[in-house]
């Protein structure tokens with residue numbers, strides 16, 4: 001028999017402001033997949049639609065700032081969101097619009113994933129985009145989640161050696177100084193471990209997991225920031241949220257490590273396993 005449930009089992013409401021990946025590996029598809037797996041109610045405001053597959057991104061069609069604003073109004077004036085992440089934005093006027101709407105609605109638990117380089121580490125946007133991230137989005141970030149290359153882009157600095165963990169910690173502190181309340185700098189290396197550096201404005205923490213030998217990491221960053229949102233929406237403290245998301249993403253990479261879904265880089269695939 002189907003019975004009517006009360007409020008107690010309502011899923012946490014989370015929102016991604018991101019691009020669509022037609023190939024289904026990254027972007028809002030990765031976010032919504034992670035959220036479905038984690039039992040959250042995911043919403044998506046689309047910034048751009050990409051024509052891409054596992055090999056290449058062929059085209060990008062940006063939404064207009066007005067249409068992004070309309071999507072944000074529609075969602076935030078009705079459902080609201082307990083936690084929000086931004087992904088692929090890529091245009092200065094979209095950054096300004098998103099920043100204004102996040103402030104207008106008093107949004108909390110904001111995770112900014114600064115998508116600024118390709119999957120292969122090449123910067124993709126004009127210098128003005130970097131400046132707009134610093135000015136309009138970093139100050140709103142409860143958590144900023146750059147990888148090593150995105151950190152170099154944001155700080156306009158030389159690309160750090162991923163195995164120089166002291167340097168990475170210093171750069172994370174720099175991003176905090178520029179306005180992000182907390183920083184998770186992803187992709188450090190220490191021998192057989194990958195090390196993400198978490199800086200909360202006072203202390204540096206290292207999150208470690210064994211390096212997985214695979215090219216199938218498309219969507220890993222999206223999955224990680226999406227998982228942080230769910231933990232925050234469930235009321236976890238940020239350092240716990242980051243730890244849970246790191247573990248969740250490690251497992252997601254492990255799941256798809258040997259797959260060959262297309263000719264190129266494969267996706268990560270989150271699955272919840274019983275302990």
Ligand code: PXL
Pocket residue numbers: 018019020021026027028050052087088115119218219220221222
């Ligand atoms: O994984 C970063 C990312 C985010 N959003 C979109 C993307 C990508 C990488 O390919 O295409 C739309």
